[in-house]
Amino acid sequence: MTVPVYTFNPLDDSRWEQFGLGHPDFSVFHTIGWLESLRRTYGYGPIVYTTSPPGAVLTNGIVFCRISSWLTGRRLVSLPFADHCEPLVETSEQREAILESLQSALAREGLKYVEIRPLKAGSPVGSNMEESGSFCFHTLDLRPSLPDLFRGFQKDSTQRKIRRAEREGLLYQSGRSTALLKEFYRLSVLTRRRHRLPPQPIEWFQNLIACLGDRLAIHVAFRQERAIASILTLRCGHRLVYKYGCSDADYHNLGAMPFLFWKAIQQAKDRGLQELDLGRSDSDNPGLITFKGHLGATQSQLVYHRCYAANRRNSSAGFGVSLAKRVIGHLPGNLLTTAGRLLYKHVG
Numbered sequence: 001m002t003v004p005v006y007t008f009n010p011l012d013d014s015r016w017e018q019f020g021l022g023h024p025d026f027s028v029f030h031t032i033g034w035l036e037s038l039r040r041t042y043g044y045g046p047i048v049y050t051t052s053p054p055g056a057v058l059t060n061g062i063v064f065c066r067i068s069s070w071l072t073g074r075r076l077v078s079l080p081f082a083d084h085c086e087p088l089v090e091t092s093e094q095r096e097a098i099l100e101s102l103q104s105a106l107a108r109e110g111l112k113y114v115e116i117r118p119l120k121a122g123s124p125v126g127s128n129m130e131e132s133g134s135f136c137f138h139t140l141d142l143r144p145s146l147p148d149l150f151r152g153f154q155k156d157s158t159q160r161k162i163r164r165a166e167r168e169g170l171l172y173q174s175g176r177s178t179a180l181l182k183e184f185y186r187l188s189v190l191t192r193r194r195h196r197l198p199p200q201p202i203e204w205f206q207n208l209i210a211c212l213g214d215r216l217a218i219h220v221a222f223r224q225e226r227a228i229a230s231i232l233t234l235r236c237g238h239r240l241v242y243k244y245g246c247s248d249a250d251y252h253n254l255g256a257m258p259f260l261f262w263k264a265i266q267q268a269k270d271r272g273l274q275e276l277d278l279g280r281s282d283s284d285n286p287g288l289i290t291f292k293g294h295l296g297a298t299q300s301q302l303v304y305h306r307c308y309a310a311n312r313r314n315s316s317a318g319f320g321v322s323l324a325k326r327v328i329g330h331l332p333g334n335l336l337t338t339a340g341r342l343l344y345k346h347v348g
Helices: 015-021 032-042 092-108 146-151 155-167 178-194 202-215 249-254 256-270 286-294 317-328 333-347
Strands: 006-008 045-050 062-067 075-078 113-116 130-141 171-175 216-223 226-236 239-247 275-281 298-308
Touching (some): 032 062, 032 202, 092 298, 130 286, 146 256, 178 333, 256 275
Antiparallel strands (some): 130 298, 226 239
16 A cells, blocks of 8 residues: 655654654754755755654654755755755665655656655665765764773874964854854865855855754864854754864864864763764865864765656756856855855755
């Protein structure tokens, strides 16, 4: 017998948050706060696919956002700008029913593809889906004592830089104030310009703060009164998630970034958190991969999967994004922020 599949908007149905709070794989990217931030900033509409009937207790679900773009096409992504979003489906029967429904949606809604970004290695995603991307992923176990965690840092690149930052008298602040966001965003624009990439619009970060509340923290290192490095973390359940980082290259020798991670780890321990999710890294970014490894983190692999519409696999939309990024990368610095506001809604 075919298992029926239903859809609903998690922003309008309290079952999603209630279900998630009791699920061990529910992450900050599944939360209403993340979904509402996506809607407010980019207009992405969230939708959950489930085998639980309307009004019944929710027992499973995969959450997506609908993206409609003239540049990248119409598609369902789980989830935009999230490093991972584990499908919250327990049985093969539920999974197969939902994947079959998604396959039907490709043609019915004129979608280019459906993308799933599972966290767990070997998460079953269906025989009709193929690998669309692979990334390095790092997590740090926060259950050891602080002294043991510090001893797990690489001595030259991390321990010594933290001690250097402390000798230099770097100051540390964390919170969600307008002042800290201003410093974070200034450093973010500086960093993205250095990498010849546009920054995400400041509205994205403002909406994250408004929608996630105390689940979000901006951590800033100051040299005297000047902000020289910053990271943005998210919190859900027993996990702390490192999401964004930025710095002033003129002060890299002071060890501000290792210093900030050490401060964030100390705060996480005070809260009783058990894991630091350091996020994904592109495989062609050995510097970032090495930095995370030097924090004592464990490396694994994230693999994304897509199910394509039969006649859309060779669409030129991917080329369009690649070309746009190359062009934007050569814009004068004062135009990068505007370019980011225009581009990111097409990327997802």
